[in-house]
Amino acid sequence: MEAWQESLKNLTLLYVEDEEGIRRPMVDTLSYYLKEVYEAEDGEAGLECYYTHRPDIIFTDLKMPHRDGLWMVREIRKHDKHTPIAMITAHSDKEYLLSAVELKMEKYLIKPIALEELLHVLRLCIEDIEEERGIVLECGSVRFDLKNRLFIKEERETPLTQKESDFLALLLRKKGQLIPYEEIESQVWRGEFMSTDALRTLVKNLRKKLGIPCIKNHSLAGYSFEG
Template sequence: MQNNFINKLTAFSVLYVEDEDGIRNNIEEILKHLFKEVLTAKNASDAYLKYIQNKPDLIITDIKMGNETGLDLLKRIRQTDSKTRLIITSAHTDLNYLLEATELHLIKYIVKPITNDKLMEALESFVKSYDESKIYNLNTNWIFDSRKSIVSNTNEDFALTKKEAIFLKLLITKNRIITYDDLENSIWDDDSIMTANAMRLFIKNLRKKLPENFLKNIQGVGYQISRGLDS
């Protein structure tokens, strides 16, 4: 189960904001082993600029950072963005901070020190905050993110066409053979005809974006996943 959760993190990017160099460097090293992309900032101004430029999936920020606060940063982001997930870290357990933070719809409020267990619990909550039906493990280190129509491994991203994304989701969710009739009825447009050559080209191009031997042809019937999804 934990491998499944950690594998899903590789589909996401994170921005970590912390003004103490030692803490920031230590947590950054951990995050680099988990996320697709890791950005860091040491103050709210720098963090907001990186947020605008990169639009990370998750922001983890300390509350107190000199004259600036993580709460002010997140309030500014929440004015126009309700989707980016937020986690706050703080040495403070003051009720006023907690009440303000609650209004920002946080994933977690981590009380320092940030232990590995606390961090992992927060990151697991982050993954669970997404609709589980939208992110799938294809194989070890392989992810299908149906929100973005992207298949990715630890080294590369593959953008799927609309037809490819629909077909791959059918294969996963139906967990059965997808017949040639299914292909024609669910994927091909009413205005086009699924010729044998068009289907072969479609499958050939899709295979290049999937784990090796992931897609199995059932002669004369259709296609299925050659082995079960990682659990």
């Protein structure tokens, strides 16, 4: 198994498709490569699933009854510009496809989906995720190398754990915004149960490593990065 396929084992995916005869076999196939695959039958159910599980990757059909894929992605892109989203379509309608591109859905799969094409798009999604996580984020005189999980201050490097790095990435990308506990559990614990004590310990250790008062607790609500 190639390195990028190993990376997939730690990621989750949301698959949105109204035809059960297509959705179920595809979910079974994707489940072989990913940590977990969530499924939904239309855009409305897909959006609810997105908010509940915060998947790393989204595959969605474009044209579906009730709420279609474009509607769902428009809602997601209002506050999430980074999650890789691939469109699945049997259509060649140029306006439809142009709308998808404007929503940063440059990746697409044409029905019927061949395994080779499926893996190709998954690899592109992995590359997007790794590039996004590899960005060095700066805050004042300190830097956070999220790819290598390092906190850098005055050229001194302090290693971070995976959860510490994921938590910081979440806070920094929404700097100044309140991140609720539910989102922290989804994005940092990734489907595992997050106890209050575990989160407090994570924050305590991070504050000690950083040495700057930047992580703010909002009682009974969540955390934010102020700095």
